[in-house]
Amino acid sequence: MKLTICWLYGSTMNIYGDRGNVLALAQRCRWRGIEAEVVTLGVGEPLEAGRYDLFFWGGGQDREQVAVAADISGPKGEVLRAEVEAGAPLLAVCGGYQLLGRFYRPHDGPELPGIGLFDAWTIAGHERFIGNIVVDSDEFGEVVGFENHSGRTYLGPGARPLGRVRVGRGNNGEDGTEGCRHRNAIGCYLHGALLPKNPAIADFLIAAALRRRYGDVTLSPLDDTVESAARASAVRRAVGTR
């Protein structure tokens, strides 16, 4: 078996160790004997429908976000949305998460259109939310990471959050939600990197990709002792520092 992972804008949007997410997906496939290929797709490079099993999209700096917003608003965004609606798993963190919503409104300059995959929108805030964050999710249990964003994301009636914030600020610092879920797509603000410390989410994405390509596949369990220790110490720090 083989999975092809598409790292959207991986050469410019790979801030705060987001590369760890791609590494976690690839390694957790390989440790199970599943071949994993990572393809980085940049601005101007077309997204071919049906070629990729799993999508990852990380965060970037403002300058990069503008170029990427223009790129994804074309046919590429259409293909990505169709893939997700057909069940393709996707993880988007921070900047990528914001551009999957309806729009991003900066302090100055024009509004950046999103592709509207999530019923959500983001407005630039003044205070930056920085720190360890712990989220309780019905699907994935305790999720831990590090948030660092000034955008405030608000969920519309058609969106459900990834979970409730236990420690930290989350989507907007007001309503206690963090992240967004739709089909097999997850958007959120958690760096850390997210997937190595939260292997339940990594395995959810891998399982969804395998199911779509190969039918009913059961994931063999891995020894997650090191992962659990890192998650536990991150949660301790979150509780101790915020």
Next chain:
Amino acid sequence: MDPRLVLAVMAGKASAFLIRRLGRGGGTAAPGVVASTIDPAVLDKLARQVDGGCVVVAGTNGKTTTSRMLAGILTQSGRRVIHNRSGSNLVRGITAAFAEQSTVTGRPRGDVAVIESDEAAFPEVVRRTRPRLVLLLNLFRDQLDRYGELDTIAARWGETLRSLPPDATVVVNADDPALATLTEGLTAARRTFGLTDGRYQLDDLPHAADAAVCRRCGAPLRYERLFLSHLGDYACDACGYQRPALDVAARDVQLCGLEGLALTLHTADGPIAVSAGVPGLYNAYNALAAAAAALTLGVRPEAVTEGLARFRSAFGRIERVTYRGRKLVIVLVKNPVGFNEVLRMLEMGGAAPTLILINDLDADGRDVSWLWDVDAERLLDVPVPLYTGGIRGDDMALRLKYAGIPEERLVPLGDLPDALDSFVDDLPADGTGFILPTYTAMLRLRELLAARGVVQAFWEE
């Protein structure tokens, strides 16, 4: 005489003395706060009186080492140098250093000042000290949760640089495309330095690299040669921008494992051979930067060579101690670029068991995500056991696991002091071990070793 300034300087000196007497560590920043409370313009007033002018050194990596190299060269040339040598590089630490190195009547005791500046404090440091020379080393992603994003820093630096008068000089690392672009078209003069040596080039842009796009037009840069992270000889095929011509170029770089390095500087006045007792390509850049600044200040080539040859490594950057019969080599790691360089050095310098200590306090950066930008995969071919410890040692263990390092080579330990004891217990009786701590883990380690009678405290150097 300015009575307010005199009082401020005296109060600064007195509090530094008291802090030391009370055994509260170096006392490097608090006296600056005390002095500035009495006279908010104390730094401006003292800096203005330095006849030979001030030099401000800024960059993400290597500013402490480079400042100390430059101060050493200037001392070698016969100048008296004022310098914030403890690496306390915010405005209050710089103020404290000036107060400490001035007479009680408010006269600085030096012909020239070498000021290491924090990235975020750079605009204010320049505004207050009005430097004759600004030395720019590099701009890497470092502790973004403290500084805000890289572009914001670059924009602030740009404003500051454009405000410099025509009699100031900016000496800049032209191998850093972001800095090369920032220093175009200034009122101040510009002198460039860089590498022209192909021996240590990298095959690919490492993952920690930041500025792989042209800052003029946004197209990806093409590298003729890549030396360290995003530092190299680059060109933009879209708009024709390329690395500016080098006023001081380093060639024939020789890295001798952990022992030291040598290189030849090529200038309009002919070649200058230099060597220094610090390892790694990043220190070759530091030596090159210090030499370029010294030459710009009119220092004779012999003093540059002599000053660098006498250089000892800066506090905590690399340090060798003997503890319980074992040789410990301690190297600070604080961001992906520096960490990657240390890993390159380990590959070349002979393998030994290694303890990595990761903390996440304010001075380390509270976000440990940066560990995922470290090319830990380099350790796959270094066949030694890898120990992890510190407040976030578990995150480092996880990073190593996902790098593909077999779990039997990983030894997760807890926080200090237990991590140190277990690690040293495991080393052979007269063996060598590497310890790679983040900043606060290094302070803690030094404290522990000092309490056990091993290392002199740094402010006593």
